[in-house]
Amino acid sequence: MKHLLPSLLATSLFLTAAPLLSSAPAQAAPAAASTTKTPAASLPVEQFTLPNGLKVYLSRNPAKPRFYAQVVINAGSKQDPADATGIAHYLEHMLFKGSDEMGTQNFAKEKALLDKITALYEQHFQSKDPAQRKELLKQINVLTVEASQYAIPGELDSIYARLGAEGLNAYTSNEETVYLVDMPSNRLEQWAKVESERFKDPVFRLFQSELETVYEEKNISMDDKDDLLWEAVAAQLYKKHPYGQQTTLGTVEHLKNPSLQKMYAFYHQYYVPNNMALVISGDIDLAATRKLVEKYFGVWQKRPVPPFEVAKETPLRQREQIDVNYKGEEKVMLAFPTVAYGHPDHDTLTLIDMLLDSGDFGLIKLNLVQTQQLRAAGSSPWSNRDYGSEHLYAIPREGQSLAEAEKLLLQELEKVKQGKFDEKHLQGIALDYEISLKRRLESNQGRAALISESFLKGQSLEYLLSAPARFKKISKAQVVAAAQKYFGNHYVAGYRHDKEYSFPKIEKPELGKMSLSPNQRSAFAQAVENVNPAPIQPRWVDYNKDFKISAFAPGVLFHTAVNPNNDLFDFTVSYDYGDKHQPGFCTVMDDLNFAGTGKDKAADVARRFFEMGVKASFSCGDYGFLMRLQGLDSQFEPALKLGEAVLWNAQLDEERFQAKLQNLLSDRADEKKDPKTLRQALRNYIRYGEKSGFIDRPSAAELKKLNSLSYSSFRDQLRKQNFKLYYTGQLPRDQVEKLLHAHHQPTQITVPLLNPRQAPELALLNRNSQAVKIYFLDNPSVQSQIDLVIPGQSVKPEEMLLNSFYNEYMDGGMGAVMFQEVREARALAYSTWSYYLQGSRLGDQDQMMGYIGTQADKTVEALKLFVTLMKSPPKSASHFERAMRALENRYRSEVIDYTGVLGRFQYWSDLGLDKDPRPEEFSRLPKLTLDQLFDYLNQKVASQPLTFTVVGDKTKIDLKALQTLGEVEEIKVESLFKD
Incomplete structure (x- = not known):
């Protein structure tokens, strides 16, 4: 699935907040109020609700001796107070700091100091006198340094690391906060005990230093040109709602002036079991897991959740433009107000988005990107609980105005409104979506994410899983009607111009070094870590059972593995040959992703792959080139035939190729303005000197000598190279091998490689003996x-x-x-x-x-x-x-x-x-x-x-x-x- 939103993932400290649990000892909860089992064979889930309102979803997947768990809170940054934005995200960071038992050496002494810090922060929040606020921060820092001697930093992470956890993290978005971790399956009860304690009495210790960490996260966002444009467009589109008037990270002023009382209030209001869910997917025993959940989470106390008052937006009546500046490539973003998820038109609007841009296909991809009328373009929906919108974006070519790029995007949208598309595309979208769901359900993370989506959207799993079937029932007429209804002249146009941007100034505070004691362990941590369940016996790769290798041709190996889960295949043919062997090779061979064949035009090739439900990609690097095909086993043979036709008989469009070269040269000009590229280029230059990939590449003059006919000579060189074959799927190995012999017919294989791979040594430019x-x-x-x-x-x-x-x-x-x-x-x-x-x-x-x-x-x-x-x-x-x-x-x-x-x-x-x-x-x-x-x-x-x-x-x-x-x-x- 595509995502346009800027990244809001975060790991985000004092005050003993109102407890989720009562002070009574943990005990088994009464029987759950409700239990259902999802009938969908593709994702069996046992769902039940505890008497306190906590929703629990369990999905058994014994493929690996691990489980993936999410604690989901049905609240995010849209619930932030308007005068204290960023609170939800701050609180997320604080939930990694421990409790009155975890993360502390002596909580009684620590709490006395933390209470003083809380009071001082509230004075700071209320004060308008800069001198007084500066003095208050100094006092807070003195107390923070003193309190830090009782803290055990990172104890939550240390506990989980010792238990074998992977991917401990969390994120905050507009409408949710999610905590996640991947654990060995024999550590389920230890996980339950830690998570129960973590959310029971969270203590916001080491708060001042964590504030600085959040500032750094805000700094990253302020340096991001795409975040800059996104926030400007959202603010213009949603003039009243927090979607546009607040950001998840909050304003600089609010970040520098936090209120712990407001953070406490947020926790007390929203971190309640009747507003939360537990999602566990992996190698678990369902009955035993249910008992553990009831034991450790059943005693959480239910409390009323305040309703969210949805700000009523005034509908857009006309096009509205917002402009921002940032040195580098220019960009236009169009935002059309649509509908919230759950609306009857939501499915149809999802189809329209994928009709415009499904990643590998779509009107924008075919008509604007493939033809190089734009350097880059695409679309993506932003579906939320209260409102929704559809976003189109484009990066113009050199000499092309933002207005011209906008016009090209609107032309593709107009084709949808006028029904100028093949109805077969709609069926291809449904198939593509179905395959994406299958791949998503292969992992515990994918399963858990889908289940969490069900909880947060208030929609059943059956409903989410049946999306492909619903898509297949939507007619062309319905698509046209929805496009005409929602994509009129009422939208926001955001323009990012290649001009100087005035970066905000944030002063470095004077903070004392914390007196941290990472070698200390709390009694709680020791008790958790000293539990020794039966160890998991390692499962190593067995070269005789887990895969097979055979000689396909002299010097060519064929590798296969069986997919036991579904009918999807993954096939790759890989060559150890790339741009360093023949400069310009990748510039030309990357164009196979937009090529036709002797029989089909480029658009027809893309359409055929899409209708098969096959993703085809041709990738090229310094020392390698590969063709990769992914899709349904039933489509393996036609996909292979078409892929091989492109590989060996490509027809490149000369006009498109020359436009691509001009766009490539424009990209090179923008490299010198982009902070991320500058960092990478400096690193490579210092490492490799003149062998840096930003220097040791075809010059502009050399690129201009290339054309679409260059493909033939590069292809002929590739034919002489050795290669490897990889197939994972359910087709019999012999059948796959026969198909490969029938359709993959290289000639003149030369062994060994003409120019062996040799990565450049680290030159370390001008290095001397200085330390x-x-x-x-x-x-x-x-x-x-x-x-x-x-x-x-x-x-x-x-x-x-x-x-x-x-x-x-x-x-x-x-x-x-x-x-x-x-x-x-x-x-x-x-x-x-x-x-x-x-x-x-x-x-x-x-x-x-x-x-x-x-x-x-x-x-x-x-x-x-x-x-x-x-x-x-x-x-x-x-x-x-x-x-x-x-x-x-x-x-x-x-x-x-x-x-x-x-x-x-x-x-x-x-x-x-x-x-x-x-x-x-x-x-x-x-x-x-x-x-x-x-x-x-x-x-x-x-x-x-x-x-x-x-x-x-x-x-x-x-x-x-x-x-x-x-x-x-x-x-x-x-x-x-x-x-």
């Missing part, structure tokens, strides 16, 4: 982007275990070193990491990488800490034990199933391994010691020179102070790119 070297690129922005690289040696498979241990110790979530030291203790970043990246093939070079994204005026402080953490990381027995237990549980519960086994086999083969390496690593794991880890860390990191890149605003950064940390060299933008 620290900093390469600085000036770029106006709210945040500075700090990256670290340390070159390693050629990949050694025998070091995979130590690499994994280092990554878990330093970067394994909220309880690991980087998060604790950078974010929790000092509030210097929202995002930070340190990771040892192992080469993907023998001969490739390992590299140590790290990152801190921080407010510009915190750059020197963040970089100084970065150096310290790399040279002298904290040697902690607690961190070591956390990493040890996390890895042990991961080895025990990770199952590489049919969806990943062929890819993992190829990865191991590229490293020179002829079997699953994990059994040997698992046997070595208990023998590792903290001293061994630090010997490794010293060899790979601490003893090595450190090379940093910094992209930031020099007007906000103390460059003289930066020079005290190491040699600083300023890089010019022109050095990073080859036009």
Whole structure:
């Protein structure tokens, strides 16, 4: 499914909020008030409601010994008070800080200080005197530092890491807040105990430092040009409703002036069982799970939920335009008011959106993107509980105005209104949607997300699962009628112009370092962690059972695995040949995604794939090219025939190709204005010098020598290369092999590869023996982007275990070193990491990488800490034990199933391994010691020179102070790119 919304995922601290649970000891709840079993065979779910109103959804999926759980709150940022926006998101962060039993060494002493902090924050919220507010913040910081000596930072994460959790996270959106985690199946009761405690008496400790973390998250959003346009359009479309008048992250002023009392009120009003749901999907016993849910969550106390007053919007009567500025590519977004989900027209409007843009097909894709009339274009719906809207967007070509791009979008919309489309497209959309649902239900995450959607939308699972069948009943006449009804001249047009943007100024507060004690464990944590259920026995990949390999042709291997779940196939033909072997290769071969054949025009090829329900893609990189087909097994043969026809007999449109080259050159011009691309280009330049992918590429003059006829020579070179075949599905292996021999007929295979793959060595431009070297690129922005690289040696498979241990110790979530030291203790970043990246093939070079994204005026402080953490990381027995237990549980519960086994086999083969390496690593794991880890860390990191890149605003950064940390060299933008 497509999503247009900007990312609002977050991990977001004081005050003992009104408890969800009574003070009485936990006891089994009475029998559930209601129970239903979803009859849909594709997603069997047992649903029941506890007497306190908590809705529970259980879905058994024994494919892997793990379960995925979500705690869903039916409230989000639209419920934020108008004078304290961002509260829902703040509260989400606070639910990771623990309770009166978890995350604290002495809650009685801690609470006395936290109560004072709460009172001071309320004074700060009420005060209008800047001097008084500044003094109050100083007092708050003194008390926060004092209270921090009683806190155990990241204990929730540490508990979960020791239990083998993956993906502990949460997100807040307009209408929901969702907490999620993936756990080994033998840890179900421990999960229930932790989650019950987590929501029982949350304590908003370490609040001040977490506020700074949320500011950093806001900084990321303010640096995002797409968020800028989105928020402007939403504000113009929804002039009264929080959808447009509030953002999930809140305003800068509200973020700097929080009210803990209002946060407490939000928790008290909305975090109640009759406004929540538990969703669990995985390898669970339904009856036993139900008893655990009743035991740990049945004692939550039901409370009334305040109704949400929907602001009545005045309907748009005409086109309204809103303009924003940001250096770089221009963009237009059109927003049409439609309907909320649940409305009778919602299904038809969903069809219209997919008719315009279904990802691989649609009128916009065929008529505007494929023909290169626009550099990029698409559509997406925004469906909410109170209102809905349809959004179309376009990025114009060089010399094309935003008004002209808008006109092109409206022309495609007009075709829908006039019925100028094939009714078969509607059936193709229904099939595409059906296949997408099947893929979604293959994973526990996909199942849980669909179930949560059912709860939040107030619609049955049967209704959501029956969407394809309902789509098939919608006629062309109904589509035309709905298009004419909703897509008139009343819409918002948002224009983003290539002009200077005035970035907001946020001052760095003076915060004292928290006195954190990560080595401490609360009695609650010890009790949870000391429960030892029967261990899960690891399931390793069996090369004799889990997949098969045979010779398809001399030097060509055919790999297959069986899909036991459904009738979907996944097929790939892969070549070790790419742009570095023949410059310009990818520029031409990527166009196969928009090519015709000797028999079919490009639009007909796209239509045929779409009507088959097949996704076809041709991907090209520096050292590889592949064709991938995905769809129903019943369509494998026609899909293969059509894919092979495109691969070997493509007809490229010369006019389209030349337009593409012009758009590519426009993209290159915009690279120099885009902060994300500048960061990537600087990193590559420092790593590889003239071999950087932004320099070692065809020049503009070389690109102009290419044309549609260049395909023939590139195709002929590809025919000479070796390749590999991969198929996952339910068709018999012999049948697939016969079809491949019939339709995949390469000639002149040359072995070995004409130009073997050879990744560039890390050059580290102008590197000398200085301990620290900093390469600085000036770029106006709210945040500075700090990256670290340390070159390693050629990949050694025998070091995979130590690499994994280092990554878990330093970067394994909220309880690991980087998060604790950078974010929790000092509030210097929202995002930070340190990771040892192992080469993907023998001969490739390992590299140590790290990152801190921080407010510009915190750059020197963040970089100084970065150096310290790399040279002298904290040697902690607690961190070591956390990493040890996390890895042990991961080895025990990770199952590489049919969806990943062929890819993992190829990865191991590229490293020179002829079997699953994990059994040997698992046997070595208990023998590792903290001293061994630090010997490794010293060899790979601490003893090595450190090379940093910094992209930031020099007007906000103390460059003289930066020079005290190491040699600083300023890089010019022109050095990073080859036009």
